[in-house]
Amino acid sequence: xxxxxxxxxxxxxxxxxxxxxxxxxxxxxxxxxxxxxxxxxxxxxxxxxxxxxxxxxxxxxxxxxxxxxxxxxxxxxxxxxxxxxxxxxxxxxxxxxxxxxxxxxxxxxxxxxxxxxxxxxxxxxxxxxxxxxxxxxxxxxxxxxxxxxxxxxxxxxxxxxxxxxxxxxxxxxxxxxxxxxxxxxxxxxxxxxxxxxxxxxxxxxxxxxxxxxxxxxxxx
Numbered sequence: 101x102x103x104x105x106x107x108x109x110x111x112x113x114x115x116x117x118x119x120x121x122x123x124x125x126x127x128x129x130x131x132x133x134x135x136x137x138x139x140x141x142x143x144x145x146x147x148x149x150x151x152x153x154x155x156x157x158x159x160x161x162x163x164x165x166x167x168x169x170x171x172x173x174x175x176x177x178x179x180x181x182x183x184x185x186x187x188x189x190x191x192x193x194x195x196x197x198x199x200x201x202x203x204x205x206x207x208x209x210x211x212x213x214x215x216x217x218x219x220x221x222x223x224x225x226x227x228x229x230x231x232x233x234x235x236x237x238x239x240x241x242x243x244x245x246x247x248x249x250x251x252x253x254x255x256x257x258x259x260x261x262x263x264x265x266x267x268x269x270x271x272x273x274x275x276x277x278x279x280x281x282x283x284x285x286x287x288x289x290x291x292x293x294x295x296x297x298x299x300x301x302x303x304x305x306x307x308x309x310x311x312x313x314x315x316x317x318x319x320x
Contacts, residue, residue, distance in 0.1 A: 129171040129314055130154045134162075136189060136208055138177030143296040144206065147307050148174070160190030164198050172202040172314040175209030177294065181258055183211035184221060192216070202287035202314045204242075207255065210290025214281060217264035224259040226275040232293060234279055238270040241282055242289055242309050246302050252279075253299035254292060287317050 131153050133145045141157060148155040158167060167173060175192055182188045189212050196203065196216055205213045215221050232254045236243045252273075260278040263269055271280035271291070280291045289310065295303040 128152060128154055129311065129318075130169065131172045131174060131311070131314070132167050132170045133157045133174045133176055134160050134167075134190075134192065134195065134209070136160050136176045136178035136182060136192070136212075138179075138206075138208065140294055140296050141176040143294075144174055144176055147296050147304060148311075151304070151308060151311065153311065160192055162191065164191060164194050167195070168198075170201060171318060172204070172310070173199065175203065175205040175213065177207030177209060177255075179208075183208040183215065183258065196288070202310070202317050203289070204310050205288075205290035206296070207292060207294060210281065210292055211258060211260060213288060213290055214260045214264055214267070214278075217267065217283075219260055219264035219267070220262040221258050222261040224257060224276060231299065232273045232275065232279075234271050234273055234293065236271050238268070238282075241270070241313055242280065242291070242306055243270060244309050244312070246305060246309075250301040251299075252293035252295070252301065252303075253297045254279075255294065259292065287313060289313075 131148055133141060133155060135141050135157050145155055145157050173195060192212050193216050196213055211221050231251050234250055234252045236246060236248050259276050263278060263281055266284050267281045268284060269278050270282050273279050276292060279293060282289045294300060295306040
């Protein structure tokens with residue numbers, strides 16, 4: 101991990117709190133955002149940049165050896181049902197198979213990694229578009245220090261119907277039983293909602309928690 105650090109950044113959360121993120125929480129690290137064609141991919145990049153991360157957006161067709169110097173990657177969201185189209189998801193499968201660093205999948209990114217490791221996808225019983233009440237099941241990792249319930253922003257027709265073996269559900273909502281997952285054996289995480297948009301409460305904190313996971317991973 102790069103040794104240099106950046107100055108702290110003040111990020112305004114949706115609840116009105118100033119989050120002091122940066123040097124005191126997370127040394128500069130390199131995190132690539134894999135572009136799966138999502139409408140908010142640039143927002144994921146912006147949140148990471150504002151926290152103080154060395155980050156850039158890369159096409160999902162990029163060979164793994166071109167991103168293997170990353171400390172972590174984020175698999176972005178994508179168009180509706182894109183997660184089931186292997187061609188449109190590019191080299192995401194290769195990244196998941198070869199990466200020896202933490203991975204965060206967002207929306208289609210979570211759906212793809214779930215199916216890739218043996219889970220199943222299908223149409224949501226109630227498609228989620230807009231504000232959703234998230235209910236946290238596990239306060240470890242991504243939801244460390246966060247409330248048991250808070251509002252997030254979702255935009256999806258499909259959902260994870262069956263979580264792959266070796267994964268567990270870490271959050272749900274009244275209309276979607278799998279809002280977040282994590283691997284029990286590797287530092288791989290997924291969220292069905294969009295923590296990068298302003299409508300999601302505690303969004304920057306979720307990203308910071310992921311960066312804390314990355315820092316802890318490389319310090320072991």
